[in-house]
Amino acid sequence: MSIQSTVEPVAKLIDELNKLPGIGPKSAARLAFYLLKSPKEQTQALADAITEMKERIVFCSLCFNITEEDPCSICQDTSRDRTKICVVEEPLDVIAIERTNDFKGLYHVLHGALNYMEGVTPQQLKIDELMKRAQAENIEEVILATNATTEGDATAMFINRQLAKMGVRTTRIARGLPMGGDLEYADEVTLSRALEGRREM
Ligand SMILES: [Zn+2]
Numbered sequence: 001m002s003i004q005s006t007v008e009p010v011a012k013l014i015d016e017l018n019k020l021p022g023i024g025p026k027s028a029a030r031l032a033f034y035l036l037k038s039p040k041e042q043t044q045a046l047a048d049a050i051t052e053m054k055e056r057i058v059f060c061s062l063c064f065n066i067t068e069e070d071p072c073s074i075c076q077d078t079s080r081d082r083t084k085i086c087v088v089e090e091p092l093d094v095i096a097i098e099r100t101n102d103f104k105g106l107y108h109v110l111h112g113a114l115n116y117m118e119g120v121t122p123q124q125l126k127i128d129e130l131m132k133r134a135q136a137e138n139i140e141e142v143i144l145a146t147n148a149t150t151e152g153d154a155t156a157m158f159i160n161r162q163l164a165k166m167g168v169r170t171t172r173i174a175r176g177l178p179m180g181g182d183l184e185y186a187d188e189v190t191l192s193r194a195l196e197g198r199r200e201m
Contacts (some may be wrong), residue, residue: 047103062133064109064126065092074098074107081105083140087130087159089113089147092184097145100192105143108133111153114158120151127159134168143198145173147182160201171198 010032017028035043059065059071067073074080074094084105088094094107110125122128134142142163146152160170174197183191 023085059109063107064111065094065107079104082122083138084143085130085133085139085141086143086145088145088183089152089154089155090184091147093182096184096186096191097195100195102192102195103128103143106143110146110155113146113149113155122158123150125155127162130159131162131166134163134166139168142168142170143173144170145183145195146201148175149182156201170201172201173198 013032013035014025014028017023017031018025020028021122023031035046056068056181057066058068058070060067060070060075062071062075065072065074066156081104082128084103085108086097086103086105087108088110091109094109095102097107108126108130110127110130112120112125114120114122114125130142133139142159144156144159146155156172160172163170174196175194
């Protein structure tokens with residue numbers, strides 16, 4: 001066996017890891033060699049978790065939350081208030097808000113926040129899809145619950161401008177969240193208060 005063919009599987013893994021966000025070539029190599037030294041059960045569990053996630057989880061075609069069935073259980077739930085949409089950055093934010101038990105409307109997951117420096121433009125987020133929902137459905141209020149970060153604020157402002165043109169009422173969750181804090185890390189009481197204290201934009 002040549003040294004080339006021995007190294008190839010490692011190089012391939014480094015290559016794949018390097019494609020992940022926030023993982024540069026150095027970290028990719030470090031992770032690959034860590035996995036190489038790990039027990040087989042551990043690496044198998046990781047591989048299985050990735051495969052299972054990809055096989056079982058899809059994005060809801062309406063709200064873009066993660067789900068095992070499309071549309072998701074929240075979008076399908078007829079007892080929910082269909083006149084309100086809460087806009088969040090990531091699926092974990094939906095879980096955080098659901099935990100408060102205070103919001104009974106629908107959601108819309110953007111899958112990120114605007115960050116022109118990093119190349120995240122409105123086209124990369126599910127903003128067009130939100131506009132279509134706001135137009136087609138009977139929406140009375142869109143609650144912008146993006147994170148209290150520069151990117152989250154910029155995203156909320158961008159969406160607010162678009163919705164204002166369409167005459168849809170928008171509110172922004174209150175500043176109860178710590179500045180720079182992600183929604184998913186806020187405790188239930190803080191999140192509850194932030195939702196309750198939301199204001200017109
Ligand atoms: Zn959904």
